[in-house]
Amino acid sequence: MWRSALCELLRYLRVAPFPHLTSLKVSALAALSGCEAWLFLEQPEFSWAAWVWIGLTGLFAWGVVLCQADAFSRYREFKRLRRLLRRYGFRPGLFRLVAASRCQRDAALLAARETGCRAQARHVFRELGYRWYHILPDAILANPFIFFHPRFLRSTFVPGKRTKGLPCG
Numbered sequence: 001m002w003r004s005a006l007c008e009l010l011r012y013l014r015v016a017p018f019p020h021l022t023s024l025k026v027s028a029l030a031a032l033s034g035c036e037a038w039l040f041l042e043q044p045e046f047s048w049a050a051w052v053w054i055g056l057t058g059l060f061a062w063g064v065v066l067c068q069a070d071a072f073s074r075y076r077e078f079k080r081l082r083r084l085l086r087r088y089g090f091r092p093g094l095f096r097l098v099a100a101s102r103c104q105r106d107a108a109l110l111a112a113r114e115t116g117c118r119a120q121a122r123h124v125f126r127e128l129g130y131r132w133y134h135i136l137p138d139a140i141l142a143n144p145f146i147f148f149h150p151r152f153l154r155s156t157f158v159p160g161k162r163t164k165g166l167p168c169g
Helices: 002-015 017-042 048-088 092-097 102-115 118-127 138-142 144-148 150-157
Strands: none
Touching: 002 017, 002 048, 002 102, 017 048, 017 102, 048 092, 048 102, 048 150, 092 102, 092 118, 102 118, 138 144, 144 150
């Protein structure tokens, strides 16, 4: 039981390494800004700087939540892709659907590795022009402000089937 839980935890960490590393970094920033806020609040005179540090702590904490939500979405996507690969075998179209971001490609490559078609999946991503240094999602490169659009957030945090009538991208 413990072994399977540990294996699943390690798989969860391997599915989305970038969101997890970003969570660690943003957690450190949240802790640092929280300590700064605490130091300012301990002083006898009131300081507006304390409220700035408290606000930064809240923003960094929200960043941790978003990173973990992204990691969890990648894990769900990994499980879905692994199930599809086991059921239907290797299909290049599956990998083209998840090629737009590094986090999705990492999840897809782990699913392909576990089902025995990692080399084929890597070949599909290389054919599409993706290399190890392509980290940012294609949508962010095209328009950096799309991060705030509900459709982008929905596609990031709620992967899976698209409902009819919703435009993709």
